Amino acid sequence: MAPFLLELELFGIRLCPWTWLAYTLAGLVHIALILNLVAVGALIFIWLERKISGRIQDRLGPTRVGGKFGWLQTLADGIKLLTKEDLMPEQADGFLFKIAPYVSFCASIGAFIAIPFAGGAYPWISQHLNAGVFFVLAVLGLEVFGVILAGYSSASKWSLFGAMREAAQVVSYEVPLGMCIVVPVLIAGSLDLVVIGDRQAGWFTNWLIFHDPFTFITFWVYFTCAIASVNRAPFDLAEAESELVAGFHTEYSGLRWSFFFMAEYGSMLSVSMLAAILFLGGWHGPIPVADLLGLQPENGFALGYLGQLLGATNVILKGTIGVCVMMWVRWTLPRLRIDQVMTTCLKYCTPIAAVMFLGATVWLFNWPGKNFFGLLDVPAAVYEISDGASGGEQIPSVVTPADRVAFEASTETKNKRENL
């Protein structure tokens, strides 16, 4: 993205004469956008959570701050949190206690680096990683580290219990979560999130959740494990306010406490967006509005930009719906016990995910190039898109003379090495 900044000219003067400045600016723009998405997203989600929980429990929720619907309630709470005293227990490990919220928050934001907001030939993504799914999964797993550090360093038995439960939960949900993610990767044939999203271009019939019966079930297993991975009820064992006071964040107050919550809402959005990209078409809506209106990059920059904007709105909207479902689940189901969590994840989700993985493999082997439970063909355009986006890694089918030369050269150096 940065090279085009170098060529920008205004009245004959190059706007950015230094390469390093171009790269720094491009990086800062990405960081600012991601930070805003997580921070403002948390602001809205917390308000939404209060409203949804209120309605589910036959209450009104916040109504006063900011006029109608109490939509400024979170902002008011944020100001309150800013003015609170930053407490720390006397026995606490000060360094780890202070740094733990940032670890969680950084991991939560870091996942967005590799999550695309729109695809096509010019994807809207901070870092277009070839192993994007894997990176997101790895970084999201780090959020737990902050929770465990917080629990340990608080010097409180409630916090330590919360951290221990969290650790037990991690080892149980990560296996089925990874297995569920493998299924869309298998069907799209790539670890690249942009390729996986563009594999589902067109109508909702192309979504991977409707690819076959196995992916349909895989999606729900993924969503269950995703709820467990962001510590939301019914899997909020680490918090468990009815038994552990407030679990791992019992001793936290003020802004540090709120960092944990920004991290939680940020990772709720990122796992929901990941679900949207892997199973629910990503930036390709139920109805391909952008395609029907001709909002493609081929038809000019402005139209292409508009199409991408529509795609980004689409994927964020799908992520938000996922977050709302998580809230609905939280305020509907009671909390599981720790042994029930492990039973759910290890004894039910893991075998189901394994069988679904096998089933999807067999299905893909029997009906390749079919969508929507094997009823429709995969549109031909999909293959062109995925070839173009993956950088067109061509695997030569025959050995060319150049290959032979390269091979001989490499064996020569190998022989030299052995002689030495």
Added chain:
Amino acid sequence: MDAIYWPSFFFLLFGGLACAFAVAVLLSSNIVRMAFYLVLSLAATAGLMFLAGAEFVGAMQLMIYVGGTLVLLIFGVMLTSQERFVEMHTWAGDWVKGFLAGGALLFVLIYAAFSIPAWRGIERATVEAIPAQKSVTPIAMGLLGARTDAPDRSGYLLPFEIVSVHLLVVLVGAAYLARAKRSRESKIV
């Protein structure tokens, strides 16, 4: 500022961070802090991998080493360690022994790294001429027995299979060891 070769700058940054946190592991006496510094050091190493364009290896490093340290910290250290191991104190003799062993290993590694001619004296122009390979497809093809870079397509299917079966055996063994034991004594009683 364009005179600075930025890849070198970031290499030194990440390498320096990795080394600094590794030293911090040695210097701290609290075992949880040690694990924290170890995680940071391993994460900086992952940064080096990403810098080299090896995204898959970098993500793998984050997943296995950083995530693995977490599990190690919880189950290996916090649950099993006795009081005297939580705060570890090293004696002067330990330092001497550690420096001897570590220094010898470092010497061997540096000697090995610099004695291979193919690894030495690569010009910047040569490095920049190598096309950036960012796809993970060749890795997968190689593991399935068809390397894309070797003309005879010799891959690593057999090692891959051996490692997979080995891991499966380990998993089954772990599940067997960790299963809920029905004690025979209670049956007799």
